[in-house]
Amino acid sequence: MGASCAKEVEPFDPDRGAGGARAENGGDEKGPTSIRMQEVKSELSKDVHLPGRRSSEIHDLFDNLCSASRAVGGGEKKRRSIFGGKSARRSFIAEGDVLYSSSKLTSKLTGPWSVVIPKGTIFIGHKIPDTDAICSAIAAAELFDGHPAKAGKLNTETEYVLKRFAVREPDLFTDVAKKRDDSSVCLVDHNQTSQVSDGVDLKKVIGVIDHHAFQSGTICTPFPIYTDIRPWGSACTILAHGFIQHRHPLSKSSAGLMLAGIISDTLSLCSPTTTEFDHLMVTFLSYAAGIKDVDELAKEMFKAKSKQLESMNAYSLVRGDIKKFVTEDAASKASLKLAIGVVECTNPVVVMNRKGELEEELRAFKLEEDVDIAYLIVVDIVALYSEVICPEHDEIDLACQAFQAKLSDNGTIKLEKGRVSRKLDFMPNLVKILEKGWHKKAVDDHMTKRAKRQSLAQVVYENGQVLGRGSIQDAGEQESTGGVVDESQILRLSSDEEDEHHL
Incomplete structure (x- = not known):
């Protein structure tokens, strides 16, 4: 136009x-x-x-x-x-x-004449925001004269990046939307309905800027929208190119944020999702931001990301970066919900030492979110190795076939070097086996699922922070309100009970 x-x-x-x-x-x-x-x-x-x-x-x-x-x-x-x-x-x-x-x-x-994003648009990233989601929202707001927003609490890596480049943390989308009720919305770094922030009205979405594939649950809008989807390593790469296309003035802070977004999503240009354009934009942005040593910035970012893991409980580790997908069970043709969580760190031993409680929390997640298959994949962002934590036998069977690997002595599946991308390595391989006819063997009926879900240990919060799940001691104190039951008693099925749920 x-x-x-x-x-x-x-x-x-x-x-x-x-x-x-x-x-x-x-x-x-x-x-x-x-x-x-x-x-x-x-x-x-x-x-x-x-x-x-x-x-x-x-x-x-x-x-x-x-x-x-x-x-x-x-x-x-x-x-x-x-x-x-x-x-x-x-x-x-x-x-x-x-x-x-x-x-x-x-x-x-x-020229960029076809880019028509109205002034005053709110730019928002996905739920459980990462560095790319936050930084691309801030950069897009500068480029198109709009307002950035966040979908949830920031991780320690993103907090470090904002502090380093002296940029204020965006407000929650719900707060921004209240002040600007008539504003249109542009999604950045996601296109799936399951990733859309709470409070977003899809009727107000006028654009999507993203680097992910159109898979299950892509958003539907009542009218055509501006869409910029490119197979590049990060949404910040696309926004950086947008500044060049528009010949738009670029602040040093936004250049630094976009540089950090690319580093985070491409694992400092080592991820298999990295493209030539990511390399080009890192060169351009490092010059614009005045960053002489990009490797030093990457090390500090990864250190900040790993620091958080030591104090995180199992609940937060599993949900910290998890994405849900909807596919199909080849046997029953029914929808099959798949969730893949990723923990990126410089010292995976810190996470793997807690494998038992993470498996328990994955089982709880499946019940609470009504998910059929769930994984937590621990990625060593320095050595570029990944290890898959599987909560139950179905996950083990599917993952062994998908990655052509065997269960290790410690009960995890170790992937070959370089397989570190959920988008390129994990999800496509799992879907490929599902399409060949794999089906879930252990299936609970509706009443059984409901009973287990109601009996799960409650999540304890304090000042908005998740403290974890209630203990057996808490159960006695809160017996009058329905009780808080230790989840290990609920989630560990006996062998007899498991046999009843096999197809």
Whole structure:
């Protein structure tokens, strides 16, 4: 959509000269001029305001290339119409020197004229926000003159990044939306309904800027929206490129935030999701932010991320970075809910020492969230190794087939070096086995699930912070309110009970 549009004067006739007269036989014939374009005002122009952001360098480059191509061979080639003659159809020109010779045309088609995100839009990342989600929201707000928001509590890595670049933490989306009730919303770093922040009205979503695939549960909107989905390593990479496209002023703080977002999502350019564009944007952003040592920034970020793990309880570790997907059971054709949690750290031993309680919490998560299959994958972001924690036999069976691995002595599945990406390594391999006919063997009926769910130990909160699940001692104190039961008593099924739920 642009503020003006091109009006076609008449179909191009290759036998007609520049002045409109047909060339005579044998005369000195000069090639016809470029397609004649008359600029007219669009009826939609009142809704679009794009002052001075055209990419003039790009259309100048086209003009130079086209001029060079015309010079080759000692003269201009005769332009050819695909349809020829006096066809009433629109004429299509085959040669590039004609197609790109109009500077007005190339300016309109190569500039960021199609990006129409209204001023004042709220930019929000996914639930359980990571560094890329927060930093891309802040950068997008600067680029499009909007307002950043967060979907939940920040992790220690993101807190470190905001403190390092002296940027204020965004407010919760619900608080921002109350102040700006009529504002439109643009999602960044996600496109699935399950990841959308609480309080977001999909009717107000006018855009998505993301680097994830369209999988199960992609958002649905009542009207077309602006969508920028690219197979790059992070949403911050896309936003950084947006600043270049728009020739928009870039603050050092936003450059630093986008640099941190790329480092976090690509594991300092070591993840298999890393692309050439991520490398290019890291170079550009490090210069813009004045960061001389990118490796030092990455080390400090990863250290901040790992520091949090030592004090986190099992509840928070499992839910800290978990994403849910909906696929299909090949046998029953019923929907199958799959959840994959990831813990990235520099010292995986700290997490693996708590394997038992993490397995218990995964089983609790499955009951509370009504999930069929759940994993927690511990990623060593320095050595680039991953270890899969499986709560039950179904998870073990599926993962062994998906990753062509065996259960280790400590009861986990260790993946080969380099498999560290949920998007590229974990999810696709699991789905591939599901599509081949794998099905869940241990299935509880509705009443059994309900009974277990009601009997789960309650989650204890204090000042908004999760302290973990209630203990047996708590059960006696809170007996009058229904009690808090130790989850290990509920979740460990006897062998007899398991047999009843096998298909």
